[in-house]
Amino acid sequence: MKLKLDIDPDIVAMMQAEIAAGERAVSAAIREAGTGLKTAWRAQITGAGLGARLARTIRSEQFPKAKPSLNAAAVIWSNAPVIVGAHDTGPLIRSKSGFWLAIPTAAAGKSTRGGRISPGEWERRTGLRLRFVYRRRGPSLLVAEGRFNTKGRAVASRSKTGRGLVTAPIFLLVPQVKLPKRLDLARDAERAHDAVPGRIVANWVDGRF
Secondary structure, eight states: OOOOOOOSSOHHHHHHHHHHHHHHHHHHHHHHHHHHHHHHHHHHHHHTTOOHHHHTTEEEEEESSSSOOTTOEEEEEESSHHHHHHHHHOOEEEOTTSSOEEEEOGGGOOOTTSSOOOHHHHHHHHOOOOEEEOOSSSOEEEEEEEEEOTTSOEEOOOOSSOTTOEEEEEEEEESEEEOOOOOOHHHHHHHHHHHHHHHHHHHHHHHHO
């Protein structure tokens, strides 16, 4: 006796189709989660008043790139990790030399390279000498004798009589600074992670019907 079993539909073909649907569902869910997390982090940064430029340093990429996979993964990162990380953790910042941190006042202006100016650069740019003023209460100071220009910056005085000459505080000197925590990136990352299973199921069902 010879028995022959024919299964219709083809189980192997059905399983392959189901695996392919799963690969598409997982890849779509990971792509949505990665894009959503990038958007959420950028929104946090701009919402904290840190600017669109810093927000645009948040990037995302999915792997593998060429085809759907059950092992799909997304990586979200910042091209300015030190700055973003500092606002995310709120670290305590101390001087590398163990002395003072020089915080420029409005009279100091900005560095020619952009950002915070150092005492050495300020002296080279203005030709003025900074003088240390110790204060028992409150931060000590680095001051200079000069005048204020129309932008409120301290510059050298051209007066021969000393008219308009002022002693301007250029830098505040503090032993350390506690940077306020302005971001909570882990919160959004956890939300994105927790939403992945639901996204996979939803995409899998949508892909079948």
